[in-house]
Amino acid sequence: MRIAKYAVLLLALCCAVPSFAQVPFERLKNSDKEPQNWLTYGGNYGSQRFSGLKEITPKNVASLRVAWAYQLRGGGIMESSPIIVDGILYVTEPPSNVTAIDARTGKPLWHYVPQVPRDFVPVGLFPTNRGVAVLDDKVYLATIDDHLIALDAKSGVVRWNSLIADRMEGYAITQAPLAINGKIVVGVGGGEAGAHGFLSCFDAKDGKLLWKTYTVPLKDSDPGADTWANGSWSNGGGTTWNTGSYDPELNLIYWGTGNPAPDWNGEGRMGDNLFTCSLIALDADTGKMKWYFQFSPHETHDWDSSEPPILFDATVGGKPRKLVALANRNAFYYVLDRATGEFLTGVPFAKQTWAKGLDAKGRPIKEDAAKIEPSVEGTRVYPSLTGAINWTSPCYSPLTGLFYVNAREGYADYIKGEPKMAPGNSVGIVGGGGGGGRMSAGDDTTTNIRALEATTGKLKWEHKMVGDSWTGTLVTAGGLVFSADAAGNFFALNADTGESLWHLLLGSSVRSNPVSYAVDGKQYVVDSAGNTLFVFSLP
Amino acid sequence: MKVIRPWYAAALILALGVLGLASPAAAQLTQAAPPPHAAHPRATPESIAAGKALFEGTCANCHGIDGSGANGPNIRSAAVNLGPEGLYARIRGGAIGSGMPAFTALEDAQVWVIVDYVGSLGHEGAVLATGDAQKGKEIYDANGCAKCHAIAGQGGNLGPELSKIGVLRGTVKLQAILADPGANLPLDTSLQERAAYPAYLVYRVTTKDGKAIEGMRVNEDSFTMQLRDANGRLHSVQKFEVQKIEPLPGKTFMPSYKGKLSDKQIDDLVAYLSGLGGAQ
Numbered sequence: 001m002r003i004a005k006y007a008v009l010l011l012a013l014c015c016a017v018p019s020f021a022q023v024p025f026e027r028l029k030n031s032d033k034e035p036q037n038w039l040t041y042g043g044n045y046g047s048q049r050f051s052g053l054k055e056i057t058p059k060n061v062a063s064l065r066v067a068w069a070y071q072l073r074g075g076g077i078m079e080s081s082p083i084i085v086d087g088i089l090y091v092t093e094p095p096s097n098v099t100a101i102d103a104r105t106g107k108p109l110w111h112y113v114p115q116v117p118r119d120f121v122p123v124g125l126f127p128t129n130r131g132v133a134v135l136d137d138k139v140y141l142a143t144i145d146d147h148l149i150a151l152d153a154k155s156g157v158v159r160w161n162s163l164i165a166d167r168m169e170g171y172a173i174t175q176a177p178l179a180i181n182g183k184i185v186v187g188v189g190g191g192e193a194g195a196h197g198f199l200s201c202f203d204a205k206d207g208k209l210l211w212k213t214y215t216v217p218l219k220d221s222d223p224g225a226d227t228w229a230n231g232s233w234s235n236g237g238g239t240t241w242n243t244g245s246y247d248p249e250l251n252l253i254y255w256g257t258g259n260p261a262p263d264w265n266g267e268g269r270m271g272d273n274l275f276t277c278s279l280i281a282l283d284a285d286t287g288k289m290k291w292y293f294q295f296s297p298h299e300t301h302d303w304d305s306s307e308p309p310i311l312f313d314a315t316v317g318g319k320p321r322k323l324v325a326l327a328n329r330n331a332f333y334y335v336l337d338r339a340t341g342e343f344l345t346g347v348p349f350a351k352q353t354w355a356k357g358l359d360a361k362g363r364p365i366k367e368d369a370a371k372i373e374p375s376v377e378g379t380r381v382y383p384s385l386t387g388a389i390n391w392t393s394p395c396y397s398p399l400t401g402l403f404y405v406n407a408r409e410g411y412a413d414y415i416k417g418e419p420k421m422a423p424g425n426s427v428g429i430v431g432g433g434g435g436g437g438r439m440s441a442g443d444d445t446t447t448n449i450r451a452l453e454a455t456t457g458k459l460k461w462e463h464k465m466v467g468d469s470w471t472g473t474l475v476t477a478g479g480l481v482f483s484a485d486a487a488g489n490f491f492a493l494n495a496d497t498g499e500s501l502w503h504l505l506l507g508s509s510v511r512s513n514p515v516s517y518a519v520d521g522k523q524y525v526v527d528s529a530g531n532t533l534f535v536f537s538l539p
Numbered sequence: 540m541k542v543i544r545p546w547y548a549a550a551l552i553l554a555l556g557v558l559g560l561a562s563p564a565a566a567q568l569t570q571a572a573p574p575p576h577a578a579h580p581r582a583t584p585e586s587i588a589a590g591k592a593l594f595e596g597t598c599a600n601c602h603g604i605d606g607s608g609a610n611g612p613n614i615r616s617a618a619v620n621l622g623p624e625g626l627y628a629r630i631r632g633g634a635i636g637s638g639m640p641a642f643t644a645l646e647d648a649q650v651w652v653i654v655d656y657v658g659s660l661g662h663e664g665a666v667l668a669t670g671d672a673q674k675g676k677e678i679y680d681a682n683g684c685a686k687c688h689a690i691a692g693q694g695g696n697l698g699p700e701l702s703k704i705g706v707l708r709g710t711v712k713l714q715a716i717l718a719d720p721g722a723n724l725p726l727d728t729s730l731q732e733r734a735a736y737p738a739y740l741v742y743r744v745t746t747k748d749g750k751a752i753e754g755m756r757v758n759e760d761s762f763t764m765q766l767r768d769a770n771g772r773l774h775s776v777q778k779f780e781v782q783k784i785e786p787l788p789g790k791t792f793m794p795s796y797k798g799k800l801s802d803k804q805i806d807d808l809v810a811y812l813s814g815l816g817g818a819q
Contacts, residue, residue: 118641121641433599438603
């Protein structure tokens with residue numbers, strides 16, 4: 001009798017405590033209903049990086065203080081955007097390690113280090129990692145040497161390990177995968193190493209490849225092959241190196257693609273070079289392309305279109321529309337219909353000197369080639385080599401209707417070189433990009449937080465900063481925007497007005513996207529500086 | 540605008556210091572000892588050209604196509620600061636605490652040609668000095684240069700150290716600096732987060748009560764600025780506490796020697812300076 005009583009009590013306790021990281025697809029789909037968690041890389045499937053938490057407000061943010069900090073086990077700079085599930089925080093460390101941490105106290109629970117070959121140095125990117133995905137009882141990691149690994153969320157034990165691509169062909173991965181219904185979607189990097197871009201989808205249960213869609217033709221009969229002169233698609237490009245978004249209702253995946261190869265010398269690849277520098281919408285079940293929109297046809301400045309696509313719904317021209325917005329590395333802000341890919345709006349959000357404007361379909365009207373094309377002596381063009389934005393994420397608040405972006409103002413003197421592509425042999429590759437650029441530096445480069453009206457791109461307010469910041473933005477229901485400047489000042493702004501409300505110097509540069517979560521009703525804000533993850537809360 | 544209370548910031552800095560976190564980015568760089576390797580062969584035009592090609596493919600994405608920095612820092616002075624062996628070790632072993640990986644897959648010979656190329660940066664169009672270095676040293680001493688500049692541990696600390704200036708700057712550049720120092724400010728690459736600001740740039744800060752401070756910018760972020768005035772005194776400025784901050788481009792604390800010294804004397808001074816640090 002007594003045993004039965006305890007059994008009932010135990011059962012009741014088990015039901016009361018949420019299972020450790022049980023995250024079915026339904027929870028991911030409805031992540032806005034549990035603002036205490038941060039369940040996907042972009043905060044929700046629309047990559048809005050909007051936190052519904054409102055304990056921290058413009059009135060009390062001045063009391064924000066460090067609750068705990070976590071230092072990297074190895075070296076390097078942390079660029080990871082953590083996932084938080086029911087009080088557990090999952091963060092990645094360079095090159096491809098994962099740590100699970102008690103989100104209340106900062107105490108590590110487990111640490112996973114994959115076997116990455118010591119001699120592997122990726123071409124054209126830092127060997128880092130920007131986060132994991134969670135689904136059901138597993139944590140999913142894409143490694144720098146192109147493995148997709150499923151870890152047990154409780155223990156960090158490897159459940160399966162699948163190969164995404166061959167690192168000897170120039171592929172390297174730094175992004176967080178995207179978990180959807182029973183599937184894990186992941187892209188690849190390596191656009192400077194002759195890698196051929198693709199997006200792939202694996203069965204979340206066993207790591208079996210479900211589909212793989214290339215972004216650049218593999219043969220002359222492939223779609224888009226006629227936009228590459230003389231079969232120049234063979235050099236590759238169009239990598240998919242930053243995490244995309246998902247619309248469960250349309251069942252479409254949205255992913256940005258990178259530069260054509262070689263980057264800065266386009267002479268050998270005349271044509272639009274599809275589907276590089278584009279946003280592609282793929283059917284999540286088949287990987288079939290539903291539509292594409294190319295932002296920068298025949299791109300020659302390394303302005304990848306890999307920026308996170310932000311999904312939101314709004315009324316445009318009197319009609320309710322399903323929209324996707326993207327602040328592009330080429331300095332234009334675009335709004336498209338995400339069901340059809342129809343171009344609706346495109347305006348510069350940072351200084352640019354390469355286009356006279358966009359035509360009615362959103363195609364750029366380029367300035368004269370002599371003014372903008374890379375040359376042997378260098379051609380000065382805005383934005384810079386690293387772009388008006390790079391991999392860091394903007395955010396969108398459904399409460400203010402504003403799109404918040406850390407916008408870079410700067411130029412580069414773009415240099416054309418001899419392309420020496422060596423597809424299939426990226427180790428020690430020589431001059432794969434076919435040129436490069438001298439970047440503006442010091443006082444000639446600034447980054448500024450800009451709040452744009454999401455449907456039009458019209459500037460509502462701006463927060464000026466000193467230096468070249470590499471930090472994304474977070475917006476909260478409490479009415480705050482968080483980001484950081486180049487020196488490592490983590491700060492809070494009023495989301496309506498841009499007024500600066502609080503800052504704290506973290507002592508090293510901040511290269512990550514802030515997130516927010518809550519445990520037992522207490523709100524925390526997270527960002528990393530240098531090799532340390534900082535977690536803030538009210539006293 | 541509100542700022543964090545000073546005691547709180549101080550406590551955090553103290554805590555970070557205990558954790559070994561508060562040291563500047565540049566000081567954090569450490570690396571593993573390189574494995575045994577072949578000695579540095581003599582640099583040739585061919586090795587520099589081969590190094591340039593490798594550099595463009597392997598290093599330029601972070602350090603810029605001419606080493607002036609992109610995602611990573613400006614490394615045009617790296618060969619001087621680290622020496623060939625030090626640079627070899629940095630490429631082979633990486634720099635822990637930064638994004639610099641260990642390039643273990645490169646052959647020894649490939650690393651050495653990259654070292655040769657990096658060593659050649661900043662020396663384009665070098666012209667040999669024609670003056671009398673001994674007389675140049677006398678001119679240096681007689682004009683009080685040592686009040687602001689240090690050579691081999693001796694001298695002041697307001698202006699840049701000149702112990703290796705002959706390796707860092709060519710004769711043409713030295714001539715230009717002596718004639719118009721304000722138009723030839725060096726880029727400061729010592730702090731990673733400053734991303735190559737012009738060093739020694741003079742600013743005027745006007746406080747809310749109308750007082751003006753003139754000083755060289757030592758550092759700056761979105762909220763604060765640190766200035767050193769002509770007497771070497773440091774001023775720490777909170778931007779929200781002052782009325783106006785304006786750069787004074789062209790102004791420096793170093794006088795122009797054009798007209799003060801004869802062309803011959805400037806040639807001699809340049810000959811002395813260009814011999815510092817093992818050049819010529």
